[in-house]
Amino acid sequence: MMKKFSFLVMIIIFVMVFPGKGQAASGHSNIYLDGTELVLATNAKIETIQNNVMIPVRVVVENLGFKVAWDKSKQSVTINNDSTVIHLVVNNKSGYVNGNEVTLPIGPALKTDTVLVPIRFVSEQLGLQVNWDNVTKRVYLISSNTGNGKPDPNPDKEPGTEPTTPAELALINSLSYSDNRLMISTTGSIEPKVSVMTSPNRIVIDIPYAKFSESFGTSQQLDSYLQGSFHVVGYPDIEQVRYSLYNNSPSTVRIVMDLNYAKDYTIYAEGSLLIVALKTSDSPNPGTPVGGNGKKIAVIDAGHGNQDPGAIGITGKKEKNFNLAVALKVDKLLKNEPKIDGVLTRSNDIFLELKERVKIANDLKADVFISIHANSSGSSAASGTETYYKNDRSKALANVMHKYLVRATGFKDRGVRYGNFHVIRETNMAAVLLESGYLSNKQDEAGLFTESLQNRVAQGIVDGIKEYLGVK
Ligand SMILES: [Zn+2]
Numbered sequence: 480m481m482k483k484f485s486f487l488v489m490i491i492i493f494v495m496v497f498p499g500k501g502q503a504a505s506g507h508s509n510i511y512l513d514g515t516e517l518v519l520a521t522n523a524k525i526e527t528i529q530n531n532v533m534i535p536v537r538v539v540v541e542n543l544g545f546k547v548a549w550d551k552s553k554q555s556v557t558i559n560n561d562s563t564v565i566h567l568v569v570n571n572k573s574g575y576v577n578g579n580e581v582t583l584p585i586g587p588a589l590k591t592d593t594v595l596v597p598i599r600f601v602s603e604q605l606g607l608q609v610n611w612d613n614v615t616k617r618v619y620l621i622s623s624n625t626g627n628g629k630p631d632p633n634p635d636k637e638p639g640t641e642p643t644t645p646a647e648l649a650l651i652n653s654l655s656y657s658d659n660r661l662m663i664s665t666t667g668s669i670e671p672k673v674s675v676m677t678s679p680n681r682i683v684i685d686i687p688y689a690k691f692s693e694s695f696g697t698s699q700q701l702d703s704y705l706q707g708s709f710h711v712v713g714y715p716d717i718e719q720v721r722y723s724l725y726n727n728s729p730s731t732v733r734i735v736m737d738l739n740y741a742k743d744y745t746i747y748a749e750g751s752l753l754i755v756a757l758k759t760s761d762s763p764n765p766g767t768p769v770g771g772n773g774k775k776i777a778v779i780d781a782g783h784g785n786q787d788p789g790a791i792g793i794t795g796k797k798e799k800n801f802n803l804a805v806a807l808k809v810d811k812l813l814k815n816e817p818k819i820d821g822v823l824t825r826s827n828d829i830f831l832e833l834k835e836r837v838k839i840a841n842d843l844k845a846d847v848f849i850s851i852h853a854n855s856s857g858s859s860a861a862s863g864t865e866t867y868y869k870n871d872r873s874k875a876l877a878n879v880m881h882k883y884l885v886r887a888t889g890f891k892d893r894g895v896r897y898g899n900f901h902v903i904r905e906t907n908m909a910a911v912l913l914e915s916g917y918l919s920n921k922q923d924e925a926g927l928f929t930e931s932l933q934n935r936v937a938q939g940i941v942d943g944i945k946e947y948l949g950v951k
Contacts, residue, residue: 554570555568654829
């Protein structure tokens with residue numbers, strides 16, 4: 480086992496953990512490997528650097544009998560056993576595992592003759608199971624060979640044939656706030672526990688036996704503490720939404736709604752969506768499900784997000800930002816429509832896979848799905864507005880939306896078009912994809928990033944939805 484890659488991996492992991500801002504870094508590491516506490520040398524100190532918890536890799540690795548070579552002239556550390564070589568350079572975010580380049584959230588730091596390495600590098604690149612107990616501030620490292628911190632009952636099995644974490648963990652795919660509701664998109668069965676706290680006012684949603692999905696984590700929505708947050712703009716009752724992998728035994732995702740005022744709430748599920756609705760002056764009856772009381776449901780999808788910028792404009796502006804800005808404006812307008820429930824697939828700069836966007840609309844049994852985009856062409860001369868549909872049932876919606884969209888942008892009318900795009904193909908309702916203009920065109924790009932055009936497009940989208948749905 481000692482020579483298996485997975486074991487080396489585990490060792491590097493001593494670079495790990497300590498979620499929770501502001502604590503950690505005391506030197507009381509309380510790190511347990513497969514149930515046995517590791518003792519760090521007296522001069523080994525855990526530190527927090529730029530929000531990353533760093534731990535001395537040398538001490539830990541040497542304690543476990545691996546070789547560490549320090550090249551002072553190159554400021555590099557090489558850790559190896561018979562089969563694996565890990566190469567890291569101080570202050571360099573790029574490292575190598577067996578010659579394959581890996582990226583660290585922060586480069587290793589040199590402190591008092593030892594190299595400190597960030598926890599995220601280990602957890603993402605090397606895949607050890609880390610159980611974090613937020614109460615005792617202890618870290619439990621579990622090798623993938625044993626799975627539970629106990630000795631391997633079947634040491635002869637082939638490595639890599641067993642899952643490293645329980646298969647039953649539910650996944651948290653995305654979070655979005657719109658129309659006074661927090662929508663948590665999940666996979667698998669969940670049993671959330673909700674508590675209301677004061678000073679400051681907040682609603683805490685714990686989801687045990689759950690973890691963040693891979694796309695959630697890899698798109699850097701989680702920092703090295705496995706936590707993150709986004710501000711909620713335009714809703715005075717709520718300040719922000721925070722989320723973290725709060726506990727690892729059992730793996731528990733905690734989502735916190737930081738409120739500006741104490742508010743009642745209702746929590747319920749719509750398919751795989753967990754929805755927490757706030758009772759506010761403009762949303763007095765949060766117990767009503769999305770689409771309740773005969774309301775129509777419009778899912779507004781801001782294309783791309785986070786590491787996926789979409790088209791890059793001729794002066795460098797990013798499509799994802801245009802899409803989100805318009806979606807947020809549509810949400811604010813729909814909030815005032817008593818007969819329409821608006822839902823955003825994303826309300827901040829996060830990344831959702833296409834299938835997750837589709838799942839949200841299908842789970843909600845939405846009446847319309849509107850995906851907001853802007854276009855790009857190899858020719859800077861191309862300009863204008865297009866509306867795409869895939870299925871016959873969407874053609875009437877496409878015609879109506881296009882009429883309003885062209886009017887709103889004032890760009891050249893490039894027509895309603897057939898397009899085989901995932902989000903308008905796999906959704907079960909009338910669905911369109913709006914290509915508002917060409918970011919590769921100087922005039923279009925400039926226009927798309929003006930407040931006035933974005934306001935007109937948002938109003939046009941709402942007017943189009945209302946006309947199509949026959950809502951006054
Ligand atoms: Zn796009």
